[in-house]
Amino acid sequence: MSSRAGPAIGLFGGSFNPAHAGHRHVADAGLRELQLDQVWWLVSPQNPLKPAQPSPYDRAKSIASMDLPYAMKISHVESDLNTRYTIDLIKRLQEQQPFARFVLLMGSDNLAQLPRWKDWQGIMRRVPVAIIARPGDPVRARLGRVARHMADHRIPERFAHTLKDTSAPAWTYLTLPFNSLSSSALRAAER
Secondary structure: OOOOOOOEEEEEEEOOOOOOHHHHHHHHHHHHHOOOOEEEEEEOOOOOOOOOOOOHHHHHHHHHOOOOOOOEEEEOHHHHHOOOOHHHHHHHHHHHOOOOEEEEEEEHHHHHHHHHOOOHHHHHHHOOEEEEOOOOOHHHHHOOHHHHHOHHHEEOHHHHHHHHHOOOOOEEEEOOOOOOOOHHHHHHHHO
C-alpha cells in the first residue's frame, strides 16, 4: 500500500493533436474505474517520438472544447517545469507534491511503445500505471515486452480501483468498450 494520503491524480499525457473522443474515453475510464479524484490532461510541449507539433496551447483548445467534468483539468505542467520526458516530469511532481497519489494513464497503443520511452522501467517503479485497451492493440500490448517484464506486478482488472493506493511497481489493464477514434485518422480526414 502507498504511504501517500493526498489526492489520487491520474496523469494523462499526450500530444492531443487533436484531442478526440478516444482520448476522453481513456480519461473518463481512469476517473471512473480507478476512482481517481482528478485527471490531469498533460499537453506535451513536444513528444520526442513525434515530428514537430503545433503549439501545446493550440492543442489544448481541442481538449477544452470537450466540456470536461470538474475533476479533469488541462495542464501545461511539462512546459512550466521545463521537462521533456515523462520520467523527469513524474520525479518533479513527486518532489513538489509528496502526498499526492499519482497514477499514469495511457492507452494500450502507448504500452506497446513504452520501451522506447526514456527510462520506462523507472516510470514503472515510480508510479502505478493504468492501461486502457484501444482498438487494434489489446492482445499485442498485453503480450508485449512491458507486460511480460512487469507480469508479477499486474493487478487484476476487477481490483483496478485499488491501484491508486498501491505502491509502484503496479499496473492494471482495463478492457472496456472501445472508442476507435485516433488523432492520426482525424488529421488524415482533414487533409
